Amino acid sequence: MAVPTVSVIVAAYNAMPYLTRCITSVADQSIGQDKLEIIVVNDGSTDGTAAELERLSDAYPALMRVIHQENSGGPSVPRNRGLDHARGQFVFFLDADDYLGPEALERMVAMAEENGTDVVLGKMVGVGGRGAPTSMFRRDQPKTDVFSSRVYWTLNPMKLFRRELLERHHLRFPTDLKIGEDQMFVGPAYLHASGISVLASYDCLYWVQRDDDGNITLQTGGSEPRLRFLPRIVDVILENVPAGPGRDHLAHRHLTVEVQQLLGHVAREPRELQQKQLDRLADAIAPLWHEGLNDQLSAMARLRLHLVRHRMLDEVLELTRFEKQLAKSKVATPVLVDGGRAYARYPFLRDPARSVPDSCYDVTDQLGLRHQVTRAELHGTTLRLAGYGYLHRVATEDVTTDLVLRERDSGTEYRLPVRHTATPGLGAHEDEGAYTYEEAGFETTVDIDTAAGGAPLGDGLWDISLAVGAQGLSREVRIGSKRALDVSGTADTRVVDTTLGIRAVTLYTTKPHGNFTLDLGEKKNRVLPHLKFRESRWNASNPNELLITGRWTLGAYPDGPLTLALSNDSGATVAFPVARTAHGDTFTARVPVLDLPAGTWTGELRLSGWSFALPKIPQDLEASKWRRRGLPWYAKSASGSGGRFALLVAKTDLVKAVAGKLKA
Template sequence: MLGPTVSVIVAAYNAMPYLTRCITSVAEQTIGRDALEVIAVDDGSTDGTAAELERLAKEYPGLLRVVRQENSGGPAAPRNKGLDLARGTYVFFLDADDYLGPEALERMVAAAEGNGTDVVLGKMVGVGGRQAPTSMFRRNQPKTDVFSSRVYWTLSPMKLFRRELVERHGLRFPTDLATGEDQPFVAAAYLHASGISVVADYDCVFWVMREDENNLTRRTSGAEPRLRYLARMVEFLVENVPAGPNRDHLALRYLTVEVRTLVRSHLPLEPRESQHKTLARLAEIIDPLWHEGMNDRLVAMARLRLHLIRHRMLDEVLELARFEEESERSDVATPVLVEGGRAYARYPFFRDPARAVPDACYDVTDQLGTRHHVHRAELRGTTLHLAGHAYLHRVETRDVTTHLLLRERNRGTEYRLPVTHTPTPHLGTDEDHGRYTYDHAGFDATVDLATAANGTPLPDGLWDISLTIGTQGITREVRIGSKRAEHLPGTPTTHLLTGLGDQPRAVTLYTTKPHGNYTLDIGENKHPVRRHLTLDTPRWSAGEPTVLVIEGHNTLATYPENALTAVLTGPDATTVSFPAVPVARTDAFALHIDLRHLTPGLWRGELRLGPWSVPLPPLPQDAPPTKWRHHGRHWYAKPETNRNGKQLTVRIGRVQPVRGLLRRLKALKG
């Protein structure tokens, strides 16, 4: 008999009243109960957990299996017990405080099966103030690994694991760690996995902060338990990942997240006599991971913190922790010193001769935030007009050297164009309590597309629009458009422009998705002209039987005057044109095709706009022919079906009275 698809393992200790929602969320999964088994391990609870598990087992017979054991002091032992009993193709660990979105397991199993992956991360959502990880859930990732993604920044076990992977490598949770026991298990699974999937477009796991804050992962306190698992994980990385960029990538988690938490949340609470020992032990533990070559990967605050830890500067470490907390509570960013084209944050001990901390620990040049706003963005003829402001956060706008940058997305071709710098009095007063002002951050750019490519027209391509913001010798590039005035639409505007070559060219100014930055599409790379031309079904004019009327819409922003015409092509490639007539200052137009201008034969119609054309739609199949008298002769026009049935096709001819009479006589004799 085949086993279940997923074994859900729930470690429960004094989990009421959260346990009920947890188990119910599994029972109601859209994957179906036939595909599930739930193994709940009661780790010696002393509240109503045992009784509630008994009740739930009766409510969900055949689904929920309850195991009881003496309290083990942590979640490792009950999870291991669940693993020993699991029969599913996959296992999923769910803490009794948390719960699943209805489609969570169905979506995660589909990701594993569809991509051949061994581990699947489902998007986590914090509940009740609990902070869930976010950096790895910015987009779906069908198949990735720990070295080319941010998945290593979540090492909680609330993930889907292929059980064959777990058993093949003998993975279990270490029972000798009071906290962090999940990290060795998950890290090893990551490294051994054939691939890792990320489901980011659905809320899979709801991570709950209990009202009593007594979550399994929050019971232990003090630095010592965290030093123990940190040492274990550093040893794991050194043994399993060769020195180099891959190890450095994983090490960043510990050198930033773990170290920061330990020195800010635990070290200050220890007695003075043990603080020195803790700091020395921390310095020893992280020493194999941190080297100077990693500094470019670290923000300045992390560099400074690690420098102080390495040199066992306890008082300075504690002062820096207080400074960080105060800065986070404040609405004012730390001031910077700009010198020699670099920016240095004025963090504690900056250029203090008694501490002699290197300037590199304070260098925030690459971390400087950019601010911009666009209040004008429009095409008029072949000229692109852009205006707004842009500056580097915390850097006074002196010696400004901002330029506009056009870069072709696929080829990388660049053109740097000048802007006019404009004053922006009082800019900056709405942030940092007005401490920093940016009086010369304005820009006004006028770009002639006919000469922007070193005196020649910009070639076809997707031209991303950026600014290189320069001030006091520091330059940062930023895409523009995501911050713009409300009156500037995000919808594309397509123009057919002359003066950019022998033929009119399509130029579309649009904003990208999802970021909303401006790009010029020259040459219909993403915005075909024909999509802007729509035509209604033709009809005979009620008052003029010789006139065929076709109404339509042209949503182009601009196009050459009188260029929109209906063209009918007849015998011997003869063509007759009929100009479009605008309707009431809208994007609507009408075509009036007077058939008296056509000679006998078969005629096909199309709408032309410069080099672009679309077929005129055919008359309805039940449309009657029309007749008229011209120069004493009788004429007719009747619709005919062409090969594809999608183009207006009309046969024009003279009525032959004798032939008509013969046909009628023949019909009477028959």
């Protein structure tokens, strides 16, 4: 019997009517049924699940295997039993409520095989109002690990696992836990995996919110089951990950997600139980939390952990109520600005009876920075910028906003003053108008001839930032990603006359972030591609004049320096001015061949210090003919010139011409 590529394991309990779509989504996978097996364990269902499984088994006899058992009380036993029967190179755990995208398994297997990874996370999509994790699915990650990505923030088992990994480490779901059994399985799998892949560019798993809210993972059970599993997952981390940044990265998830959820359950329990559960929680997290972690945590998480560590039950309950109300509110918490720092006005801020450190409230580095560019234009040697920038929840008083130019490679930096402008009504669209920012606007002109402290800016990529300041606070942000609809992000390349001579200047937006950068000296944006030739032909009204036409897409360049230069094989040179349309983007060079000496002429278009090779003259272009001192002359495309411009000017050989006519 052929070994399947993927064994899909489904634990089913009272799964109707969702079960049918779940199984069908697997059977219809693009990877093909010959590479699949479906193992469904019916965990003592009391609805129509058993009957539907038999019907589906008859429909897919070579694909599907059904195992019936008494109810076990949770997903661990049926998942383990399915895993014991699996034969595939990979296994995928699928809840009976959910379903797969048509190409999910094929794409995930390909990613695992191409990158030699043991676990693949496929993008999850919430259905019916169910929230799905998102932070780890910002982009595809062919090969990562649990420490340098956000994969640890999703510990559900709906992923592709290499079965050899699971068997080598004897990984199974613990059967004595009602909650957290998935973390005890997925966490070690992550830690032992040779690599983890993230497939974010395709919707792999549809995570369904059941109409009856009967999803196993949504059922609660109070604080007790959570306090049973939390110390165990902490032990997994302590046993497998040495102290340091890696352990802190994993601890972050449990010190925020699990602690917050657990305290929500403690708050709903009888008073006589609350202190006991809080003490157990404090003991459980003590090995993970240390002061060095605080910089990675939000102010709310720092405050929450401080109260838990000091077992301050009344304060914990009050903070939990505050968080619950805050989640419902559309207004962000006000801040206190003091000494160049911002502190969220969470409960007990500077309350002498509680003595909670200010560091638990410090949100300076987490303040939202709102900004927009409303003008970004190059004019000669100057860049004109306008827009606004403000710190969320900080009134625009004592504004100190500056523009910052920073050369990307060298780090050279120049700060330029801006003119502060009024922005009446700004902020009214958020926080129900609780905060307004009346002086958040800015206008400035950057002259590349003087922006370097009175001297010209050197060649380089000058990233443009705004140092937004108010009330002694200052935060810096790259600008351009947020811009008005009439502000273009298209690269604008110009050739300008500066104190250092003719220079190329480009204002462009970076990819993928869309922030403005000033390119001086063609570091990324070249001038040459902005002049394109269209054709070479004889002038219809003057058949002895060669017209070379083209189009230029430069934003601007100085008057006069665009010329056509020709030279022949005898060393003679000539130059012709190039005419540009007054208000258009085309140019025309005129070459009067009557005046050219004999020889093969090559040439280029010149713009100050740049040169552009002329295109080849079409071979089928008829020769231009004229008489000079009574003798016949001609000009035509020179043969054997490859793809380069070559014009042959010569006197007609009368003997050959007569011989040719006689043969004809």
